[in-house]
Amino acid sequence: MESLRITNGRLCPSFSKSANTHLCFSPIKQLGFVYLCGERCKRASLTLGRSEIGGLGSSRDEDEEKSHILGAERDDSGSIIGFNLISQSGDGGIESHEDVATEIAEETENTEGREEAQVRERLNIVFVAAEAAPYSKTGGLGDVCGSLPIVLAARGHRVMVVSPRYLHFIHQDKVFANALDLDRHIKVHCFGGAQDVSFFHEYREGVDWVFVDHPSYHRPGNPYGDSRGAFGDNQFRFTLLCHAACEAPLVLPLGGYTYGEKCLFLANDWHAGLVPVLLAAKYRPHGVYKDARCLLVIHNLAHQGVEPAVTYKNFGLPSEWYGALEWVFPNWARAHALDKGEAVNVLKGAIVTADRILTVSKGYAWEVTTVEGGYGLHELLSSRRSVLDGITNGIDVSEWDPSADEHIAAHYSVDDLSGKVQCKIALQKELGLPIRPMCPLIGFIGRLDYQKGIDLIRWAIPELMEDDVQFVMLGSGDPLYEEWMRVTESSYRDKFRGWVGFNVPISHRITAGCDILLMPSRFEPRGLNQLFAMRYGTVPVVHSTGGLRDTVQTFNPYADGGIDEGTGWTFSPLSKDSMLTAIRLAVKTYRDYKSSWEGIMKRGMERDNTWENAAIHYEQVFEWAFIDSPYIS
Numbered sequence: 001m002e003s004l005r006i007t008n009g010r011l012c013p014s015f016s017k018s019a020n021t022h023l024c025f026s027p028i029k030q031l032g033f034v035y036l037c038g039e040r041c042k043r044a045s046l047t048l049g050r051s052e053i054g055g056l057g058s059s060r061d062e063d064e065e066k067s068h069i070l071g072a073e074r075d076d077s078g079s080i081i082g083f084n085l086i087s088q089s090g091d092g093g094i095e096s097h098e099d100v101a102t103e104i105a106e107e108t109e110n111t112e113g114r115e116e117a118q119v120r121e122r123l124n125i126v127f128v129a130a131e132a133a134p135y136s137k138t139g140g141l142g143d144v145c146g147s148l149p150i151v152l153a154a155r156g157h158r159v160m161v162v163s164p165r166y167l168h169f170i171h172q173d174k175v176f177a178n179a180l181d182l183d184r185h186i187k188v189h190c191f192g193g194a195q196d197v198s199f200f201h202e203y204r205e206g207v208d209w210v211f212v213d214h215p216s217y218h219r220p221g222n223p224y225g226d227s228r229g230a231f232g233d234n235q236f237r238f239t240l241l242c243h244a245a246c247e248a249p250l251v252l253p254l255g256g257y258t259y260g261e262k263c264l265f266l267a268n269d270w271h272a273g274l275v276p277v278l279l280a281a282k283y284r285p286h287g288v289y290k291d292a293r294c295l296l297v298i299h300n301l302a303h304q305g306v307e308p309a310v311t312y313k314n315f316g317l318p319s320e321w322y323g324a325l326e327w328v329f330p331n332w333a334r335a336h337a338l339d340k341g342e343a344v345n346v347l348k349g350a351i352v353t354a355d356r357i358l359t360v361s362k363g364y365a366w367e368v369t370t371v372e373g374g375y376g377l378h379e380l381l382s383s384r385r386s387v388l389d390g391i392t393n394g395i396d397v398s399e400w401d402p403s404a405d406e407h408i409a410a411h412y413s414v415d416d417l418s419g420k421v422q423c424k425i426a427l428q429k430e431l432g433l434p435i436r437p438m439c440p441l442i443g444f445i446g447r448l449d450y451q452k453g454i455d456l457i458r459w460a461i462p463e464l465m466e467d468d469v470q471f472v473m474l475g476s477g478d479p480l481y482e483e484w485m486r487v488t489e490s491s492y493r494d495k496f497r498g499w500v501g502f503n504v505p506i507s508h509r510i511t512a513g514c515d516i517l518l519m520p521s522r523f524e525p526r527g528l529n530q531l532f533a534m535r536y537g538t539v540p541v542v543h544s545t546g547g548l549r550d551t552v553q554t555f556n557p558y559a560d561g562g563i564d565e566g567t568g569w570t571f572s573p574l575s576k577d578s579m580l581t582a583i584r585l586a587v588k589t590y591r592d593y594k595s596s597w598e599g600i601m602k603r604g605m606e607r608d609n610t611w612e613n614a615a616i617h618y619e620q621v622f623e624w625a626f627i628d629s630p631y632i633s
């Protein structure tokens with residue numbers, strides 16, 4: 001997305017720590033960390049101060065102080081560094097999260113036969129993410145953070161999702177219409193000042209959707225940038241998000257109760273990467289969040305939140321924690337002879353402080369430990385292998401359902417495919433393509449990014465356009481490719497359409513209307529579009545990598561016993577020719593082997609990609625996280 005991309009990087013050697021021990025490390029100024037084997041950090045517990053609400057580096061309005069009884073903790077300089085909620089007697093008092101958890105547990109025990117009864121332990125879970133659909137989405141991160149929380153809440157957990165309240169001054173802003181101002185203002189101390197941040201909240205589908213509000217989130221564009229490129233203040237915007245997210249469980253009485261300190265944070269990608277660092281560096285030294293755990297979820301390692309080293313002071317972290325974020329570029333990546341290559345890397349900070357690390361598919365958990373897939377962090381990730389797992393993402397099968405999708409022209413299912421051709425005709429009509437129901441229609445949906453292999457499509461299009469096919473692309477991102485899509489459309493008016501922009505209803509219509517979905521991704525941690533495509537009977541042709549290789553099985557008409565198998569085509573190596581060969585095989589099968597084609601469609605449609613399975617695995621990892629002591633205590 002918007003951060004500097006690391007093509008290679010050097011590991012801070014002081015963090016090559018074996019992950020299977022839980023040791024304190026003592027920060028040594030500017031030099032990384034020294035591990036104090038077997039020794040627990042000794043910290044005097046702070047005496048409760050006067051009644052006050054607030055968290056680390058935060059303050060609040062006077063009238064709020066009167067309304068709750070809270071024990072504040074302060075550091076030597078007098079800053080509030082934490083507090084404990086004390087239940088008020090009588091109605092309307094604030095209860096702690098532990099009380100609530102117990103109530104939920106009891107309620108569930110009394111409710112026979114309900115699914116929640118199967119849940120092992122109810123947790124207070126806090127997702128922190130730069131995007132969460134439907135409120136904000138530029139890609140798969142938004143999908144995951146918009147659907148997994150709902151599934152976990154349905155399984156009995158108390159779940160909060162903290163993301164920014166982006167206002168773009170367009171109709172899209174109406175998605176926040178039901179999010180109400182909680183009237184909780186905090187001051188976040190970072191970037192050389194005290195930043196005023198407030199919170200909005202919507203309770204929907206069992207989840208507390210919390211939106212961090214600050215003027216820096218209010219501007220045209222997408223969450224990370226606009227047509228001129230990435231926003232220059234993204235480090236600031238996501239630093240605010242992380243500070244605010246750490247405060248949210250402490251200061252927001254959602255439904256009358258705070259989540260409290262014993263919660264489980266899920267920090268997604270680099271934007272949320274400061275969360276485990278803040279827990280370790282600012283909260284735990286003062287006894288706050290000592291029972292919390294933080295999982296880092298890596299959706300995409302190519303984006304790490306790298307900025308010049310001088311920006312370290314902006315994070316609002318103690319100076320002696322510099323080593324956690326310290327990053328040194330190799331010589332070849334430096335701009336000039338005097339450039340020492342010194343930088344800070346937020347994702348690296350998260351890797352060395354998180355209790356556990358998850359990637360979004362099993363294959364990707366291995367790939368990130370390799371030189372090719374690790375983007376400079378492979379050694380560090382390998383050193384934490386014992387707490388590194390991959391859990392295969394599911395998809396939201398209610399949003400992506402061809403038998404009920406509100407965005408498509410006709411509904412269909414595995415038992416009655418007749419609506420699919422109507423979707424194709426409607427799409428051709430909408431795009432102004434010749435209406436030819438029998439002409440193979442190939443689609444691409446995605447960010448116009450190096451990761452997605454757009455350069456390969458660009459290279460192959462002149463050759464592919466010689467065939468009797470139609471091609472439609474939906475995407476936004478690199479302005480170079482956006483322009484190329486426009487030019488290509490005018491060159492191949494009756495065969496090619498390029499829809500520049502981000503449009504969810506169109507993405508559903510392309511998924512339903514196409515026969516083939518092309519995904520030549522260079523790497524793909526999981527990939528969702530191939531799963532949506534299969535659910536809609538649209539046959540994926542994908543580069544054999546990561547989550548694509550895990551999910552698409554190449555069609556084999558000569559499988560054992562003469563029974564066809566496969567759900568699409570995978571190709572390798574990543575070259576124009578092997579991609580064109582796979583597309584042409586798919587097109588030939590579509591034209592000449594109708595019953596085989598229908599078999600491929602149906603096998604894809606019958607795949608189980610629900611979140612339920614993934615949620616069970618997530619719960620297992622949560623359990624392991626709480627069995628272990630905090631990684632940085």
Ligand SMILES: Nc1ncnc2c1ncn2[C@@H]1O[C@H](COP(=O)(O)OP(=O)(O)O[C@H]2O[C@H](CO)[C@@H](O)[C@H](O)[C@H]2O)[C@@H](O)[C@H]1O
Nearest residue numbers: 139140299360446447475501502503507524525526527528
């Ligand atoms: N122009 C557009 N208009 C409308 N919708 C659009 C769009 N461009 C993309 N989308 C949508 O964005 C999502 C893309 O998800 P992906 O998982 O394919 O990729 P992404 O690289 O963003 O996600 C990263 O995180 C996810 C989640 O973990 C991993 O699956 C993935 O491999 C990893 O790279 C899909 O829902 C797609 O329909």
